[in-house]
Amino acid sequence: MHKVKNKDVFKASWTYHSAPESTGHVQIKKKYDLYIDGKFTKPVAGTYFDTINPSDHKKIASVAEATEKDIDKAVKAARSAFKSWSALTGRERGKYIFRIARLIQERAREFAVIESLDGGKPIRESRDIDIPLAANHFFYYAGWADKLSYAFPNRIAKPLGVVGQIIPWNFPLLMAAWKIAPALATGNTIVLKPAETTPLTALKLAEIIHESGLPKGVVNLVTGAGETGAAIVNHPDIDKIAFTGSTRVGKYILNATAGTPKKLTLELGGKGANIIFEDAAIDQAVEGIINAIFFNQGHVCCAGSRLFVQESVADLVIRKLKDRMKTLIVGDPLDKNTDIGAINSKKQLQTIENYINIGINEGGEIYQPDCTLPSKGNWCPPTLFLNVSQSHRIVQEEIFGPVLAVQTFRTIDEVIEKANNTPYGLSAGVWTDKGSKIFHLTQKLNAGVIWANTFNKFDATSPFGGYKESGFGREGGLHGLKPYVTFE
Ligand code: NAI
Ligand code: MG
Helix, strand or coil, X not given: CCCCCCCCEEEECCCCCCCHHHCCCEEEECEECEEECCEEECCCXXXXXEEECCCCCCEEEEEECCCHHHHHHHHHHHHHHHHHHHHCCHHHHHHHHXXXXXXXXXXXXXXXXXXXXXXXXXXXXHHHHHHHHHHHHHHHHHHHCCCHHHXXXXXXXXXCCEEEEECCCCCHHHHHHHHHHHHHHCCCEEEEECCCCCCHHHHXXXXXXXHCCCCCCCEEECXXXXXXXXXXXXXCCCCEEEEECCHHHHHHHHHHHCCCCCEEEEECCCCCEEEECCCCCHHHHHHHHHHHHHHHHHCCCCCCCEEEEEHHHHHHHHHHHHXXXXXXXXXXXXXXXXXXCCCCCHHHHHHHHHHHHHHHHCCCEEECCCCCCCCCCCCCCCXXXXXCCCCCHHHHCCCCCCEEEEEEECCXXXXXXXXXXXXXXXXXXXXXXXXXXXXXXXXXXCCCEEEECCCCCCCCCCCECCEECCEECCECCHHHHXXXXXXX
């Protein structure tokens, strides 16, 4: 096993305000290079960009910006590693993947702090959800690596080759795990690009991958923004693109790969319906509504951003919801009591504020509890809109922030029709004590993921993906292996 040299490291003592037991040192380098062919490599053009902390706008580190020449080096490294990696037995590949999972577990606290610093999400979420789930994806797919003949009975599954993977900023390490683990298990090699506002946990993952002894060139990590992503998409020697991000960029990739033999999976936006029936356990449902829209500041493609409450309980639910919103703590992502952290970027904050203005101008009735927001950084209070209807833009378009649009309904048919009436089809939630209603709705709702009496629950064993403008292809579970293989 190689040992990572940590010469260029400064010891950052990020303080947990209310979690003194967790105060400790997290190692973040001042400058990060690209990870290509098993080495940390300077970018050919020599340019670096800053990644900042969205809660105070301070620079955290400089990160290499990969251009076409770097992408070409990464693809060549992945191509040359493919032959021997794909020829390994599944069991051998599984051992490496398992080792990566263990190393993530060992460094879980460090990963959690870096995730919250770089991206703004509450430490409670990084610590309890993102990082353990990322490790679980590696564990889970390590287990499939030598069982592909069971995953695909009576067929011989072959890896595709070199896959380009482009991920967003809302679940940085978790999205890297969703992409890397199944691709490795099936014998592919990888060029992965994290988002420009949150590259640090993916870079930390590259260090861990290095430490795991994974053969050089099997995973290459390149950093940069849209142009770097486009250079991956347009590289002629890539066999498949797996993308998670905006519908806008998803469509660009769809066009750019049309007429090429590249395979493609797209996981795009959403406008999830969260449906509360009068027979639901109301207090639980209110917690579910809060979690559905305010989890990760609402930067969640499957967020329950449209609430539908049955008319007979609407007043009660809305009153309880407003009361609960008053108790939410917006602030320092590293404080373990924080419920809503920093908005990931200034750009995203502008998008959200713009949508809030659109909501007001279109006649929506806004509610935001009084809360003191920190003076520096990107912040948005929890927000809901009443008095909106299907034609309002804040009901139709993805906001990707802590903004909920509330509507009421009378009948089940009415709510099905309304829930399905957006360009998206990613997620939905149903709250009722009637199993028959849950059954009926899971048949009728156009959503890739439907939760019953819960929301935003994720597991490595469950498939995830959308319909319509939410994209195509599935990640997670057995389904998540399929987009990385072809059959003889
Ligand atoms: P984006 O789609 O621009 O960013 C996602 C990833 O794509 C990043 O790694 C980015 O560098 C890369 N990228 C950008 N342009 C590219 C190109 N031409 N070719 C290849 N890769 C490219 O998303 P953005 O602008 O950060 O967010 C805008 C909106 O997108 C959000 O407000 C939200 O509605 C949606 N979004 C949805 C996500 C999801 O999980 N489905 C995640 C992130 C954003
Ligand atoms: Mg950042």
